Each structure stands twice: as C-alpha cells, then as structure tokens.
Amino acid sequence: xxxLKGEAPERTGDSDSGHSTSPLLWTRDIVxxxxxxxxxxxxxxxxxxxxxxxxKDNSERSSTITSTPASPSPSLAPTAPISxxxxxxxxxSTAMTTPPPTAPPAGPPTDIPSTRSTLIFLLTKALxxxxxxxxxxxxxxxxxxxxxxxxxxxxxKAAYSQLYAASWRKVNPCWLRLYTDAAxxxxxxxxxxxxxxxxxxxxxxxxxxxxxxxxxxxxxLDRVAVMTAALGRETLIAAVMATLRNALPHLxxxxxxxxxxxxxxxxxxxxxxxxxxxRLLDPDLPTFQSYLTRSAAAHxxxxxxPVLIPHALTHWPALHRWRNPQYWLALTLGGRRLVPVELxxxxxxxxxxxxxxxxxxFLARALRDAGWEGMDGKEEGKGVGSGxxxxxRTPYLAQHDLLRQIEPLRDDVxxxxxxxxxVPGPRGAEAEAKDxxxxxxxxxPLPTLNTWLGPPGTISPxxxxxxxxxxxQVVGSKYLRLYPPSAGKALYPRTKGVGGVDVDVxxxxxxxxxxxxxxxxVEGRRVVWWEPLGEEGDGEEGEEGEDGDEDExxxxxxxxxxxxxxxxxxxxxxxxxxxxxxxxxIPRGWWHYVVALGASCSVSYWWD
Numbered sequence: 001x002x003x004l005k006g007e008a009p010e011r012t013g014d015s016d017s018g019h020s021t022s023p024l025l026w027t028r029d030i031v032x033x034x035x036x037x038x039x040x041x042x043x044x045x046x047x048x049x050x051x052x053x054x055x056k057d058n059s060e061r062s063s064t065i066t067s068t069p070a071s072p073s074p075s076l077a078p079t080a081p082i083s084x085x086x087x088x089x090x091x092x093s094t095a096m097t098t099p100p101p102t103a104p105p106a107g108p109p110t111d112i113p114s115t116r117s118t119l120i121f122l123l124t125k126a127l128x129x130x131x132x133x134x135x136x137x138x139x140x141x142x143x144x145x146x147x148x149x150x151x152x153x154x155x156x157k158a159a160y161s162q163l164y165a166a167s168w169r170k171v172n173p174c175w176l177r178l179y180t181d182a183a184x185x186x187x188x189x190x191x192x193x194x195x196x197x198x199x200x201x202x203x204x205x206x207x208x209x210x211x212x213x214x215x216x217x218x219x220x221l222d223r224v225a226v227m228t229a230a231l232g233r234e235t236l237i238a239a240v241m242a243t244l245r246n247a248l249p250h251l252x253x254x255x256x257x258x259x260x261x262x263x264x265x266x267x268x269x270x271x272x273x274x275x276x277x278x279r280l281l282d283p284d285l286p287t288f289q290s291y292l293t294r295s296a297a298a299h300x301x302x303x304x305x306p307v308l309i310p311h312a313l314t315h316w317p318a319l320h321r322w323r324n325p326q327y328w329l330a331l332t333l334g335g336r337r338l339v340p341v342e343l344x345x346x347x348x349x350x351x352x353x354x355x356x357x358x359x360x361x362f363l364a365r366a367l368r369d370a371g372w373e374g375m376d377g378k379e380e381g382k383g384v385g386s387g388x389x390x391x392x393r394t395p396y397l398a399q400h401d402l403l404r405q406i407e408p409l410r411d412d413v414x415x416x417x418x419x420x421x422x423v424p425g426p427r428g429a430e431a432e433a434k435d436x437x438x439x440x441x442x443x444x445p446l447p448t449l450n451t452w453l454g455p456p457g458t459i460s461p462x463x464x465x466x467x468x469x470x471x472x473q474v475v476g477s478k479y480l481r482l483y484p485p486s487a488g489k490a491l492y493p494r495t496k497g498v499g500g501v502d503v504d505v506x507x508x509x510x511x512x513x514x515x516x517x518x519x520x521x522v523e524g525r526r527v528v529w530w531e532p533l534g535e536e537g538d539g540e541e542g543e544e545g546e547d548g549d550e551d552e553x554x555x556x557x558x559x560x561x562x563x564x565x566x567x568x569x570x571x572x573x574x575x576x577x578x579x580x581x582x583x584x585x586i587p588r589g590w591w592h593y594v595v596a597l598g599a600s601c602s603v604s605y606w607w608d
Contacts, residue, residue, distance in 0.1 A: 108246060112196050115247040119217070119240055123188040126236040127181070135232060137177035148178065152185035163227065176228040183224040184233055187217045187240075197253070214253065215336050218244065222338035225405050226356060238407055244333055245408075257335035257360030259325035263475055264371040267598035268456050268528050270479055270577045271519065277482070277576035277584070278305065283312045285417040288585075296424035302484045303425040304587050308576060309418070312583040318412035318474050319581055322601055325363060331408050335360020340400055343393040345529075346459040348494075348510065351393060362397060365389045369455030370599035396458045402451035403603070409451075416470050418585055419447045419607045423468050425588075426485070447605040457529050460594040462491055462511035467606040469586040473578045476600035480584065481515050481575040483591040490566045491591055513564055515593040521560035522569060524553050529595055578602075 344352035516530025
C-alpha cells in the first residue's frame with residue numbers, strides 16, 4: 001500500500017504497502033533486477049524507469065569510489081536517511097593479515113574457539129573465491145575493489161552514501177554488492193582479531209558499545225540482510241547464521257532477552273460485522289476456483305470477490321510454533337538478529353518513521369503493548385535502535401521478507417493452493433490481469449511472501465494493492481473492511497505523501513477516508529482504536545446521555561460529509577474478523593483496511 005506498482009517501492013500484504021523512499025523497503029526490486037542481470041550474463045545497470053525525486057551531483061564523492069565506464073554509477077545526492085545504525089565499526093586493518101584457515105574445523109562447533117574457527121573458514125573461503133564476470137561488484141573501479149579489502153569500513157560508508165544518492169530505482173546494484181561484501185570483510189576482521197566473547201573497551205560506536213564480538217558480527221551481516229537482501233552473499237550469510245544458531249545453545253553467553261511461552265491473548269473488542277465477508281468452508285483448490293468463477297459472473301464489473309477461508313492453516317507448523325515468543329527468540333539468536341520496524345500506528349499518521357532494531361528489543365516492546373506484565377523495563381532499553389522504541393509510537397514489523405532472512409521460519413509455512421488459481425478480472429480486463437512475469441512455458445512464479453508482526457492497534461490504512469493477495473493469519477486476529485474497486489472515488493485517493501511519507505511519493509492507491517471515522521460519523525458506532533481529533537465540545541460516550549451522544553455523532557457526520565461528499569451511506573463494503581488458522585483472499589484492486597485486535601502475526605502471499 002502507499003504506492004502504485006511502477007511508481008514507488010512495493011510494500012504490501014496484510015495490507016500495508018511500501019511508503020518510504022528508504023532502502024529498508026525497496027531492495028526487492030533492485031535485487032531482483034541485479035540477479036536477473038547476473039543470470040543473463042548482462043552488465044549490471046540500474047533501472048531506467050522514472051521515480052520520485054531528482055538525482056543531483058555530489059561534488060564531495062571520493063575519486064576512488066567510482067564505477068567503470070561500462071556501468072556508470074548514478075549521480076549522487078545523499079538525502080537524510082531514516083533512523084538507522086551507523087555503518088559498521090571495523091577493528092584495526094592489521095587484523096586482515098591473519099592467515100586464513102586451510103580446512104574447516106572437524107565436527108560441529110560446540111565451544112567458542114571452534115565456533116570462531118568455523119565462521120572464519122566460511123567467510124574466508126567465500127570472500128577468496130573469484131566472482132563471476134556478471135557480478136555487479138566487478139563493475140567498480142580497481143581502486144574501489146582494493147579499498148574493499150584494505151579498509152572495508154570506508155568502503156561500507158561509501159556504499160551506504162550511494163544508497164541515498166538518487167531516487168530508489170536509480171541505485172546501481174554495484175553499490176548494493178559493495179555494501180554487502182564490505183560487511184562480510186568487517187565481520188571477518190572482527191573474528192580474526194578477537195574471540196567471540198571479547199568486548200572492545202575502545203569501541204565508542206553507540207550502536208555496538210559494550211557488545212561482544214558475537215553480537216557485532218551478527219549485526220554487521222544482518223544490516224546487509226535488511227538493506228540489500230544480502231545480494232550475492234545469500235548463501236554465505238545464511239551459513240554463518242545457521243552455524244551460530246546451532247552453536248549458541250552450547251556457548252556460555254547469557255540470554256539478552258526473556259519472554260513468556262505464549263503471546264498475551266487479550267484483544268480489542270471487534271465490531272459486529274453488518275455486511276460480512278463471504279466464507280468458503282472447503283479450502284481445496286477446485287472449490288476455490290469454482291467460487292472465483294461464480295463470483296466474477298455475479299459481479300462482472302469488479303470480477304472475483306474476496307472470500308474468507310476458515311481452517312485453512314490447520315496443517316501448518318507455524319500455527320503452533322509461532323504462538324510461543326521463546327521460539328522466536330531462539331530462531332533470532334537470542335533476539336540478537338536485526339529487523340526493520342515501523343514506528344507509529346499507521347504510515348499516514350504524523351510522526352511515522354522507521355528504524356532497525358534487535359528483534360528482542362522489538363519483541364519486548366510488542367509484548368508489553370499486548371499486555372504482558374513480566375517485563376521489568378530493562379529489556380526494552382537493550383540493543384541496537386532500542387532508543388527509537390519510544391512510548392508514543394507503536395512498533396510494527398511490517399511487510400518484511402522475514403522468512404528469507406530467518407530461514408527456519410520458512411519451513412513452518414506452506415504456500416496456499418489458492419495462490420495457483422486463475423482469478424477472473426472485471427469484464428473486458430482479463431488480458432490486463434494476465435501475469436506478465438510468467439515463464440515462457442506458462443508456469444507462473446512463486447508468490448512473494450511478507451511477514452507482519454506487531455502488538456494490538458497497528459493499522460493498515462485504506463488502500464489497494466497491485467497484486468492478488470492471500471493473507472494468512474497465524475497468531476491473533478485482525479479486523480478488516482474491504483471496498484470494491486468501483487468505490488474508489490468515494491474513498492478519495494491521496495495524491496502526495498502525508499504524515500511520515502515522502503511528499504513526492506504517489507499515494508493514489510491509499511485513501512484519505514479513515515474507516516474509524518466512517519464507523520462513527522456515518523454508521524454511529526465507535527471503535528476503540530479511533531478517536532475524533534480536534535473536535536471541541538465532544539463528550540465522552542455516556543456522559544451526556546443518549547441525546548448528547550446523538551448530537552456528537554451528528555456533528556461528526558456533518559464534518560465528514562463536508563470533507564467527503566462522495567461517500568454515501570450505501571457505499572458498498574464488506575467486513576469481518578480474520579482469526580488464527582484462517583486466510584483471506586483479497587483480489588487485486590480491492591481497497592482494504594486492517595487493524596490488529598491483539599498480538600498478531602500474519603503472512604501475506606502476493607501473486608498475479
């Protein structure tokens with residue numbers, strides 16, 4: 001949500017779409033482009049399509065950080081980044097001269113020395129292996145490649161500045177590769193210089209001050225997993241994290257975070273559905289395909305309609321494992337892994353932002369907001385970015401490919417059969433709805449997966465997505481309201497960014513209408529997650545009696561009609577609650593609004 005396909009980074013799923021110019025949310029398209037170029041043996045080039053913003057020259061760029069003429073770098077114009085940890089700290093460059101191991105340690109690592117030796121071997125072997133000619137990294141100048149090995153910290157800073165040097169579609173993949181490999185070299189230097197439990201007393205970096213080498217290595221590699229999807233080093237970083245995941249239970253490191261064995265079950269009250277979402281009791285593919293055909297025939301102007309499928313996830317391991325926060329901590333190396341989170345109730349609110357934090361710090365805050373009383377307050381202050389988790393803004397791990405970053409989580413879910421159905425579009429638009437990304441033999445690509453994890457009250461404002469979506473609810477429940485594409489004008493699509501969103505971003509797939517306001521002003525029912533803003537004379541519900549409440553609602557209705565005259569009382573919509581083990585089909589173009597009623601985790605599947 002937040003952007004139209006082709007206009008801005010895609011951030012979608014449970015409902016949210018991309019709504020930032022930050023690399024946190026736009027790496028997928030760039031990484032995909034770079035991988036395709038490498039697979040075809042083509043020289044890596046940044047995308048040619050236009051996007052928001054204007055690139056400017058940066059006269060302060062170092063002359064050694066350049067691309068070769070065959071693949072020019074984008075012009076430079078670093079913009080103010082969102083709240084991110086600073087580029088990686090690096091130990092003394094002399095550590096890079098330590099002789100590499102010639103063979104891996106025998107057997108799985110079970111102590112600090114063997115774990116360290118295994119990690120050094122994995123990184124040394126990968127970084128010393130020649131890269132294929134199609135690697136975007138090789139389009140950089142020889143001076144830059146030399147800098148990468150001699151001073152990876154400086155190379156990292158140079159690459160980081162390039163990520164903000166131009167509009168997001170124009171970032172050359174070579175800078176993603178430089179940023180990735182610099183992190184790997186920094187991690188290797190740390191491991192060569194010190195044992196895993198060493199804490200550097202001279203380290204003054206506020207993001208890693210007082211942290212051991214183990215944590216600093218994890219952070220160095222996870223930053224690129226978040227920022228660049230570990231482009232070109234996916235296998236290496238996965239192997240490092242798997243080695244640590246297997247070894248950590250045997251190592252004498254204290255647990256940085258604690259958690260209960262289940263998420264709190266308290267929830268916000270759900271509105272009664274006045275126009276319920278249709279339900280399909282049989283989740284098999286033929287039954288779902290038949291429903292799509294029938295609903296499209298009954299509504300030719302809009303095509304196939306949304307449908308809720310109960311009992312769709314009963315065979316998923318995630319349905320049981322993900323209810324336990326301790327399981328999440330174990331898979332994130334005790335909560336040390338870094339994740340991108342949004343800060344704020346909704347991305348259209350003022351003050352909305354993004355940051356990168358340790359998963360444990362995010363989980364501690366989410367558990368507190370969900371009602372867990374076992375938090376003593378100390379754990380929220382731990383870890384990278386924890387200071388950004390202020391009381392005023394709700395944290396939300398939204399539209400992040402967490403199942404790629406934390407690979408064991410991917411084994412806990414399945415791709416729903418519904419993702420392989422053929423979805424009839426509106427009459428006359430069938431050709432437009434066809435998949436342009438399918439293979440020549442007609443086989444469509446696998447869906448795009450994203451994870452949504454957060455406390456009660458997180459909101460995805462009214463928007464539509466450019467793909468079909470299966471939203472699978474694994475933990476907790478969510479309230480959803482959906483409007484057909486034909487209702488778009490009544491929802492007043494935005495033009496430019498507001499709140500925490502870049503003002504130059506096209507927001508025409510996000511509505512200006514707030515569903516919480518609709519429910520009160522138009523329908524006369526309050527919801528706990530929405531309160532009127534700036535309305536003098538509004539009393540609390542029940543204080544003025546029935547007549548007073550009616551007057552308050554009448555004033556709200558008059559204000560709403562003045563702002564949104566096209567929204568009628570009979571504007572079509574459907575609504576309902578998506579509960580654990582259920583999934584919801586949302587066709588492309590349908591507007592939807594989503595609120596987490598409790599601690600919640602969903603997985604979205606996008607396909608065409």
